[in-house]
Amino acid sequence: MRQRDDMTFPAEEYVARLQALRDRMAERRLDAVIISDPENLMYLTDYQTTGYSYFQALVVPIDDEPFMVTRAMEESNVHARTWVERTRPYADTGDAIQMLFSALVEFGLHTKSIGYERNSYFFPAYQQDRMIHALADGDLLDCYGIVEEGRVCKTAAEIELMQRAAKATEAGMQAGFEAVREGVTENEIAGEVCRAMFAAGGEYPAVLPYITSGPRTMIGHATWEQRTVGAAEHVFLEVGGCVRRYHTAMMRTVVLGDLSPSMREAQRVMKEALDAVHAVVRPGLTIADLDRAVRVIIDDNEIGARLVTRAGYSIGIAFPPSWDEGYILSIKQGDSTPLRPGMTFHVIPWMWGVDGDKTCGISDTIRVTEDGCASFFELDRDFVVV
Secondary structure, three states, X not given: OOOOOOOOOOHHHHHHHHHHHHHHHHHOOOOEEEEOOHHHHHHHHOOOOOOOOOOOEEEXXXXXXXXXXXXXXXXXXXXXXXXXXXXXXXXXXXXXXXXXXXXXXXXXXXXXXXXEOOOOOOOOHHHHHHHHHHOOOOEEEEOOOOOHHHHOEOOHHHHHHXXXXXXXXXXXXXXHHHHOOOOOEHHHHHXXXXXXXXXXXOOOOOOOOEEEEHHHHHOOOOOOOOOEOOOOOEEEEEEEXXXXXXXXXXXXXXXXXXXXXXHHHHHHXXXXXXXXXXXXXXXXXXXXXXXXXXXXHHHOOOOOOEOOOOOEEEEOEOOOOOOEOOOOOEEOOOOOOEOOOOEEEEEXXXXXXXXXXXXXXXXXXEEXXXXXXXXXXXXXXXXXXX
């Protein structure tokens, strides 16, 4: 491992992550693992690039120095950012999987039991098939989740980074509040949100803000589309700030004019749901218990709204196309996973279909503590009325 002092975390953090991975490899009787998920590469080595659509992988032997296989253009990111010393780059005219296989042969791993992330977006099935056929003298075994087991509980250093991301989230959201007025376009609001996030130290997030107004708030995962905000309408904002790929996210709602009785009730219900989360969350509670704390309150309303999704998800390291770690943990019914200190969640008691034609949201990013939970944010939860 190359020694350096300019990475996101101190060297001992990466040493601990690598050792924990190797402990899990030993439990699964794996001689090596091929890690291709961008978030997992970042977690283990500090490696990042926007060019992750090209195949790239970190190979970690259980008892030898790791090495990376990357596109030649991306090799500079290994040298500039990470502790990894061994690289095996391939040219744009070359063959990434052949390079990976050749490196496994070079380091005597082609006859061993090797784990790989079968779920990885960036190690597609046709490439996996080629590796399975190439490793005729070894075994290629699915090791899905072997890195994520370490990512799910954040260390103090990771929490500190997420607190910095939260400052960018709040700055972007506050700028969004101040930009909303009758006659402004969704694009103008988005521009102010992004400007403020980046000025506050934020980096490009895994998802740009969700900003919709009026009837467009009923469209799932919609972004700005030049619509002009009208009188007596509302604007839904969901903003995720990012620092060194670590994210926090929040939903808020801005209302032009007075709050209608139904929107006032929506605000009350969502705030009650978040209060319930802060009252009950503690280590030992299950994911299903957390979902129930949110869902029973949201479902008990008389304004025609419902929670149409999970109640939240794990959040932390992310690259596009999503800022969540929901494939690691999602807050939904039936999950008996116990909460542990260091877990971080975006809790989303949003309400879809208020009066049948409005969606609004108030959300929170929390961390589970030794005896409860805490928010990353200080921004008020009330609807902003302008």
